Amino acid sequence: MPKQGKSARIILCGLDRALAAELGAVLAQQDQEVHTEAFRSPAECLAAVERLQADLVFISSDRDRYLGLLEAVGRHKPDLPVVVVSRRPEVSEWLDAIEAGAADYCAAPFESSHIQWILDSTLNRQAAPALYRTAG
Numbered sequence: 001m002p003k004q005g006k007s008a009r010i011i012l013c014g015l016d017r018a019l020a021a022e023l024g025a026v027l028a029q030q031d032q033e034v035h036t037e038a039f040r041s042p043a044e045c046l047a048a049v050e051r052l053q054a055d056l057v058f059i060s061s062d063r064d065r066y067l068g069l070l071e072a073v074g075r076h077k078p079d080l081p082v083v084v085v086s087r088r089p090e091v092s093e094w095l096d097a098i099e100a101g102a103a104d105y106c107a108a109p110f111e112s113s114h115i116q117w118i119l120d121s122t123l124n125r126q127a128a129p130a131l132y133r134t135a136g
Contacts (some may be wrong), residue, residue: 007032008055008123011048013069014039015060015085019108023058023085026110030119039065042072049077056122061086061093061105070101081122 010032012020024034037048039060046069049057057073059066059082066084073080081103086093089107097105103122106114 008119009033009052010035010056010058011045011052011054012036012085013045013048013057013059014062014065015058019060019085019087022108023110023115026112026115029112030116032119039069042068045069046072046076049080054080056080056119057082058085058106059083061097063096066097066102067100074101081125083118083122 010027012024012034015023015036020036024036027034035048035052035054037045039045045057045059048054057069057080059069061084066082070082073082082101083104083106084093084097084102086105086107094105103125104118106118
């Protein structure tokens, strides 16, 4: 976890190009270190997390993608917050993501204050018990 006032290392994993650019621009305005990675498998995303020593992952709202990543994170990096990102704010998607173990959910258009709230709440949160971080 980054120290107070330091930028976080954030990975945008599997987001389409336009969505990654939009979210990346908001994060960059907040002086965050942003990396965009393709998503072929949860293992590849976790390898990028290790390589970049990431503090936070934003992942596509594609249910198959985020469920696999949340399961892998629960086993290998339970303290790593994962935020599910969507083009549309759907309550059912938000609930599914949170129930699966996501730290949060956000949808475009991205407001700076909302993204800052997500950063503050996810990066400063105590690790959740494993029971609550397990997908499935």
